[in-house]
Amino acid sequence: MELQLKRPLAFFDLETTGVNIAVDRIVELSILKISPGGKEDVLTIKVNPEMPIPTESSMFHGIYDEDVKDLPPFKERAEEIKNFLGDADLAGYNSNKFDVPMLMEEFLRAGVDFSLEGRAFVDVQNVFHQMEQRTLKAAYKFYCDASLENAHTAEADVRATYEVLKAQLSKYEGATFEDKHGNVSTPVVNDVEALHRFTNLSNPVDFAGRLVYDEEGDPCINFGKHKGRKVVDVFDVEPSYYAWMQQGDFPRYTKKVLEKLWNAHRNKKKEQQQNNRVEVNKDRPRKEQIPAKPITDDMLKQLQGKFGK
Numbered sequence: 001m002e003l004q005l006k007r008p009l010a011f012f013d014l015e016t017t018g019v020n021i022a023v024d025r026i027v028e029l030s031i032l033k034i035s036p037g038g039k040e041d042v043l044t045i046k047v048n049p050e051m052p053i054p055t056e057s058s059m060f061h062g063i064y065d066e067d068v069k070d071l072p073p074f075k076e077r078a079e080e081i082k083n084f085l086g087d088a089d090l091a092g093y094n095s096n097k098f099d100v101p102m103l104m105e106e107f108l109r110a111g112v113d114f115s116l117e118g119r120a121f122v123d124v125q126n127v128f129h130q131m132e133q134r135t136l137k138a139a140y141k142f143y144c145d146a147s148l149e150n151a152h153t154a155e156a157d158v159r160a161t162y163e164v165l166k167a168q169l170s171k172y173e174g175a176t177f178e179d180k181h182g183n184v185s186t187p188v189v190n191d192v193e194a195l196h197r198f199t200n201l202s203n204p205v206d207f208a209g210r211l212v213y214d215e216e217g218d219p220c221i222n223f224g225k226h227k228g229r230k231v232v233d234v235f236d237v238e239p240s241y242y243a244w245m246q247q248g249d250f251p252r253y254t255k256k257v258l259e260k261l262w263n264a265h266r267n268k269k270k271e272q273q274q275n276n277r278v279e280v281n282k283d284r285p286r287k288e289q290i291p292a293k294p295i296t297d298d299m300l301k302q303l304q305g306k307f308g309k
Contacts (some may be wrong), residue, residue, distance in 0.1 A: 025049035030154035075110035120196035143167035
């Protein structure tokens with residue numbers, strides 16, 4: 001079965017120094033870009049992670065320090081990767097939880113503006129786990145009735161992921177699925193937008209899962225003491241929590257998303273305060289009107305102390 005695409009769909013897989021998105025680095029990246037009409041383009045590169053590759057990671061993917069020591073770092077290939085991806089939607093195996101946030105972390109570290117807005121994200125693992133529950137090697141055997149050779153090499157894995165998705169579309173054509181709320185649907189269809197909705201299980205705001213959308217579509221904190229609370233509510237009751245997260249060991253993309261939410265919240269508050277002053281002052285003589293308070297050095301020092309916790 002061929003994919004029905006409105007724009008390119010890029011299957012990609014990363015091999016890394018580890019699984020900590022905020023700290024670890026990419027050592028190999030492979031992208032298989034499928035264009036409408038079926039044209040395939042492949043980009044596979046290794047990069048110097050600029051940090052030692054732990055032995056356990058090297059034993060997993062077969063890439064050692066010696067293999068990458070003379071290669072350029074990701075930042076020198078970032079523009080090439082961005083241009084290759086273009087406006088493609090993104091797909092992978094466990095990509096929503098790992099590969100997408102790891103890739104964004106590297107782009108941000110390199111200072112390259114790669115936008116995720118307007119893209120669809122298809123996580124083939126989530127189709128598999130919801131419909132059958134298993135690993136890429138097992139998925140390949142189950143759906144394609146073949147053994148996966150060279151598992152844990154980026155290009156072999158990314159091609160296997162592509163083949164698994166096509167087999168899933170054939171196997172589950174017309175199959176129904178009942179979610180935890182009892183809603184029954186036919187979710188596995190040959191449409192990237194529909195697969196995007198079905199495979200984004202936790203509805204993350206930042207892909208790392210620190211921030212998620214609730215059922216009302218509002219961003220919420222998804223960890224720690226404020227887990228389950230709306231981000232704007234946390235900003236109201238404990239604004240220093242924003243500064244704590246910005247200074248903490250969180251992925252850069254999480255911080256970028258949080259900053260956007262913070263700025264929108266502040267602008268909304270300023271607008272509300274301005275509207276309130278206008279409402280209070282509209283029937284008062286000019287000499288009795290309440291002026292806006294000017295920002296003083298003391299106020300700035302207080303804010304700096306408050307947000308510098």
